[in-house]
Amino acid sequence: MLPHKQIELSLQTAVRAVLPDADVAAVLVRPCDPKFGDYQSNALMSLAKTRKLNPRQLATDVVANLDVSAVCEKVEIAGAGFLNFRLKNSLLGQTLEAAARGEHLFFAKAAQPKTIVLDFSSPNVAKPMHVGHIRSTGIGDALQRTLRLLNHRIISDNHIGDWGTQFGKLLLGWKQILNRAELERDAITELERLYKVINAECDANPARLEEAKSELVKLQAGEAENTAIWKEMIALSQKQFDTIYGRLGVRFEQALGESFYNPWLGEVVNELLRRGIARESEGAVGVFSDGSLPQKEDPFLVNRDSEWVADPALVRKSDGGFNYMTTDLATIDYRLKTWSPKEIVYVVDDRQSGHFKKLFLTFARWKSEEAKNTKLVHVGFGKIMGEDGKPFKTRSGDTVKLSDLMDEAEERAFKIVSEKSPALPETQRKEIARVIGLGAVKYADLLPNRQSDYVFSWDKMLALQGNTAPYLQYAYARIKSIFRKAAETFNVQHSTPNIQLAAPEEFALAKHLLNFGITLEAVADELRPNYLCNYLFELAVHFSRFFESCPVLKADDEAARHSRLALCDLTARVLKQGLDTLGIEVVEQM
């Protein structure tokens, strides 16, 4: 068991001894400012507050019942009632040695693994994937990797947009203006062109719109020709998705598109109608407020001219078609029946938060038992802005395609790699550029708090200085370089080294390694990969300081050399594992 967990459990036991009825779940320890110690708990102050106790007195009583002598030096009570813990050096050494033997990598698997459905990325058929998909895909992938690492069962499901009104226009375009040669050359661009041309015509000419609608009706009715074309469009899009996800290194357990749920949509609406959850209005069918929430908090109400009016969740349009609320309801139902998840997490743009509020409330009304046992979570995120402060676009004002973005990242990285390491063969420089370019883009996207908008800047992410992926990859490459040199100079020893820490840089690095697991758990609890980014950046900073001031291969004696090599190896392993958890690769040399 990792030291901080031992402290936590001992502390909880001590708290229970003093306050038998206290809820100790919130009695936790956190890494803290080194001037106070290695770990700190401030839980006693809030316990004292709710019970109107003197916090210093409570702390004194708890410490009297606390036995952490195997783990820590004397526990200090400080300030208003903080408990400060300083690890015993012997235990720190033992923990590192156990890690060096491969017994752990500073994190523990979840005691109670959960089944979680993760819904992310969700690109649309017949459209190019663009920057708008980076955040959902990158955050979603980092979350699935984190949760899997902690032993949870994750069903990642790509809810592809393969159904909807746009197919009427696409079908019309396919039949009338398709350029077969272009379709073979670049299918997505040609499909996009079809949509744009027909869409413009529909805007200008209602008769064209009627034509498109009738194509859609035929598709929805299962007419053979349109169904065949639709399937071909999906297949062509799937190729694009496969290429891009391949480059990104993102995998899904499932890719059940919207159309998968078509067979159930009619019954969903019928049941909602039958049970009075939905009703007809202006020809459409919608779910309206049931009045169970205060007006201000009710997503089914909107205030217009200081009057609260209905803002229903429509589940059937007046033309009889269904919309995405219906599909999403059927999707939840299917997921629950198929996988019995504890949670369903949607990694989707914050702008859809209103939709999810309505969706979750509607589902709770529809299937109240299931809803009680399942947590539905919307993990929202902000927009990507250009350096002009407006949504990120190309110079000509188009959305930036993901494939172009990745190409440019690799090209820019290649220039820098060639400049910094001209001696490396070109094939190797290309591979390094691929890993660094892609890593820089992914990291820049994961680093900001997900809920805020962030500014996309090539120069910032590929300046390759400061808190960027290349800085972390560089730290890793430097470690690997040490081991290459070590292999030339010494017989590489596989015996377990004794860790002996002396320099302050060694202690700081070692103690930071121990916090990997706390960080992973924080990412999992709050679904925020940026915590891991910051942890890894700090780890790289600690390593760089160590690297500057503590010679490894030229250490004073063999024992120190072995100890430092072990520290290097553990740092490399955590860096690699951590970056992998963010979906970012490393290179041995750069």
Add this chain to the structure above:
RNA sequence: GCGCCCGUAGCUCAGUUGGAUAGAGCACCUGCCUUCUAAGCAGGUUGUCGCGCGUUCGAUUCGCGCCGGGCGCACCA
């Protein structure tokens, strides 16, 4: 109009149950490569945490009211 999100250093942003003197990167200045990768390290400068009131031993964090910005408000997803 109503709701949601945001406002922290010149710029871009962190800030983990409310905690101790609010942090990082960039930019700017000064040192450090005949010694493990200088894509680095060490040091220096930078703040009415939008404004006000309240709760609290303690507020960037919680509540209320303003100001400023973004987004969303029935048959697109």
